[in-house]
Amino acid sequence: MSVLVYIDTADGHVKKASLEAMTYGSKIAEQIGTSAEAVVLGPVNDDLTSLGKYGIKKIYNVANDSLNHLDAQVYTKVVAQVADAAGAKVIVFSNNTNGKAIAPRLSARLKAGFVSGAVALPETSPGFTVKKSVFSAKAFANVSVNTDIKIIALNPNAYQTIATDGTAEVISFNANVDPPKVKVTNVTKASGEVPLTEAEIVVSAGRGMKGPENWGMVEELAKTLHAATACSRPVADAHWRPHNEHVGQTGIAIAPNLYIAIGISGAIQHLAGVNRSKVIVVINKDPEAPFFKAADYGIVGDAFEVVPKFTEAIKKLKGVS
Amino acid sequence: MKILVCISKTPDTTAKIAFTDNNTKFDGNGVQWIINPYDEWYSLVRAIELKEADASVVIHLVTVGAADADPIIRKALALGGDEAIRVNADSHDSYYVASQIAEVAKQGSYDLVFTGKETIDYNGSSIGGMLAELLDLPYIALASKFELAGTKAIVTREIEGGEETCEVALPAVISCQKGMAEARIPNMRGIMAARTKPLKVVEPVSADSLTGIQSFSLPPAKAGVKLVDPENVSELVRLLHEEAKAI
Numbered sequence: 226m227s228v229l230v231y232i233d234t235a236d237g238h239v240k241k242a243s244l245e246a247m248t249y250g251s252k253i254a255e256q257i258g259t260s261a262e263a264v265v266l267g268p269v270n271d272d273l274t275s276l277g278k279y280g281i282k283k284i285y286n287v288a289n290d291s292l293n294h295l296d297a298q299v300y301t302k303v304v305a306q307v308a309d310a311a312g313a314k315v316i317v318f319s320n321n322t323n324g325k326a327i328a329p330r331l332s333a334r335l336k337a338g339f340v341s342g343a344v345a346l347p348e349t350s351p352g353f354t355v356k357k358s359v360f361s362a363k364a365f366a367n368v369s370v371n372t373d374i375k376i377i378a379l380n381p382n383a384y385q386t387i388a389t390d391g392t393a394e395v396i397s398f399n400a401n402v403d404p405p406k407v408k409v410t411n412v413t414k415a416s417g418e419v420p421l422t423e424a425e426i427v428v429s430a431g432r433g434m435k436g437p438e439n440w441g442m443v444e445e446l447a448k449t450l451h452a453a454t455a456c457s458r459p460v461a462d463a464h465w466r467p468h469n470e471h472v473g474q475t476g477i478a479i480a481p482n483l484y485i486a487i488g489i490s491g492a493i494q495h496l497a498g499v500n501r502s503k504v505i506v507v508i509n510k511d512p513e514a515p516f517f518k519a520a521d522y523g524i525v526g527d528a529f530e531v532v533p534k535f536t537e538a539i540k541k542l543k544g545v546s
Numbered sequence: 547m548k549i550l551v552c553i554s555k556t557p558d559t560t561a562k563i564a565f566t567d568n569n570t571k572f573d574g575n576g577v578q579w580i581i582n583p584y585d586e587w588y589s590l591v592r593a594i595e596l597k598e599a600d601a602s603v604v605i606h607l608v609t610v611g612a613a614d615a616d617p618i619i620r621k622a623l624a625l626g627g628d629e630a631i632r633v634n635a636d637s638h639d640s641y642y643v644a645s646q647i648a649e650v651a652k653q654g655s656y657d658l659v660f661t662g663k664e665t666i667d668y669n670g671s672s673i674g675g676m677l678a679e680l681l682d683l684p685y686i687a688l689a690s691k692f693e694l695a696g697t698k699a700i701v702t703r704e705i706e707g708g709e710e711t712c713e714v715a716l717p718a719v720i721s722c723q724k725g726m727a728e729a730r731i732p733n734m735r736g737i738m739a740a741r742t743k744p745l746k747v748v749e750p751v752s753a754d755s756l757t758g759i760q761s762f763s764l765p766p767a768k769a770g771v772k773l774v775d776p777e778n779v780s781e782l783v784r785l786l787h788e789e790a791k792a793i
């Protein structure tokens with residue numbers, strides 16, 4: 226018996242969201258009196274043994290040329306084989322782009338109850354109930370899982386990573402791997418920038434910025450904070466910014482430590498995607514902007530004056546100029 | 547080319563989120579119901595575009611729900627699509643719903659199944675993946691672009707901090723999100739035509755629910771905003787650093 230954590234990688238590196246999933250999985254293992262193990266598919270450059278510090282005892286590594294890119298169908302069958310070998314009772318994914326492709330498939334394959342968007346450890350005595358985010362982060366649901374094997378997809382930034390001591394035993398696992406039916410032809414990445422869903426800090430701007438030519442100050446602030454940039458829907462719709470920056474109910478849902486909203490009114494559909502953020506700062510010239518009701522800190526003022534000053538003050542704090 | 551588009555009924559994006567029956571049920575009182583935006587704006591509209599480009603494309607819509615889903619499916623038909631199937635079953639978990647759609651998909655032998663990336667109420671993001679597994683088909687989640695190329699499709703999907711473009715052999719299941727298509731509104735002709743398009747009601751096959759919602763809760767209210775003078779921006783930085791420990 227074990228808890229099995231799916232380790233997600235990008236360019237051979239373990240994603241931050243997977244460190245959270247490992248910490249979370251090892252806590253569940255403690256809770257139900259078993260050990261936490263993990264599975265990683267495809268090429269990995271990071272030192273896997275060191276992932277023991279997140280509570281993982283054993284890591285199954287499946288390397289095979291057919292696993293160099295995600296084909297959810299192929300990956301699912303491999304994870305199912307590892308889950309079987311590990312006697313997994315609980316399987317943990319990050320609820321990120323790859324997790325969303327594999328976890329539901331695995332649920333159907335193993336006929337194992339699946340809860341996506343988990344935000345807290347499950348209640349395990351009695352039963353097995355997971356708290357998940359619903360209604361686009363406007364509410365939570367407690368979902369009971371009625372099957373022997375349970376699958377959970379943990380929301381990124383919902384559970385704090387804890388690193389202690391420990392090394393994991395890494396074994397190379399021989400799985401039957403089907404030839405992929407999905408062939409990846411191109412990958413484009415915003416290089417050097419922080420992926421939006423993994424970012425600790427997000428600087429986001431709306432129609433109040435007037436036009437794409439004014440985004441320099443937004444980017445400068447983001448750079449100073451090592452933050453990712455985001456925007457409201459009309460901004461993406463008007464092609465001021467790329468679609469993958471659109472956050473909200475119909476865009477990407479995020480939960481950074483700090484969300485800075487500049488010139489965004491705070492419509493309910495926008496809030497739906499960002500109100501899981503731990504700290505929200507709003508800069509808006511309209512004191513009646515609904516966003517202030519959802520904010521922790523705010524400045525009522527003109528973004529064109531406030532944002533450059535804000536960036537300067539942060540640089541001063543960080544000792545850069 | 548036959549496309550199956552999955553349609554779900556969700557509360558309007560501005561609906562007040564409240565619960566009844568000791569916090570075990572969503573309070574539908576006064577709530578307006580809409581087509582799940584991801585199903586409508588992205589998957590359905592993209593399917594309609596494919597049909598506009600090639601008149602031989604056939605679009606079927608499927609929903610799993612009680613009769614109160616009929617206005618939603620009619621609205622979807624008003625946007626486009628040739629006929630609709632409603633599996634007459636009340637709400638269940640995603641495995642149950644996926645099992646019902648899988649049955650419809652098997653009977654119709656579709657080349658392509660589109661779902662939205664998630665519903666805006668339960669945010670499961672799971673029907674597409676489950677369906678693909680039940681049908682043993684390839685699955686691309688979170689697609690932002692979709693083109694047909696003979697017996698294959700060229701699909702772009704979201705990855706952390708970027709995009710990945712891939713070729714996939716059809717049939718396949720695709721979950722759709724922003725970028726796939728631009729939102730449309732139904733016109734009068736579409737609304738009139740929808741009245742006479744077939745809406746077939748079929749009874750569910752037996753399937754299990756693997757999970758169940760025990761209760762709902764609302765997040766705690768925010769303590770209230772602390773306002774900082776725009777002339778004193780460094781105070782905001784101090785608060786974020788010392789009090790919130792966020793920078």
Ligand SMILES: Cc1cc2nc3c(=O)[nH]c(=O)nc-3n(C[C@H](O)[C@H](O)[C@H](O)COP(=O)(O)OP(=O)(O)OC[C@H]3O[C@@H](n4cnc5c(N)ncnc54)[C@H](O)[C@@H]3O)c2cc1C
Pocket residue numbers: 430431432433434456457458459460471472473474475476487488489490491492493494495498508509510511514526527528529559583
């Ligand atoms: C079904 C549906 C789904 C939707 N999904 C989303 C979604 O996912 N994400 C999303 O963002 N929206 C979504 N919307 C749209 C949403 O309702 C709002 O229209 C949108 O969020 C508004 O964007 P905004 O705040 O950038 O623009 P506006 O509402 O125009 O607000 C601009 C703000 O900038 C302020 N401002 C102007 N000038 C300055 C200045 N010089 N300095 C400081 N502040 C200034 C103004 O006071 C105002 O508050 C959705 C709508 C619907 C109907």
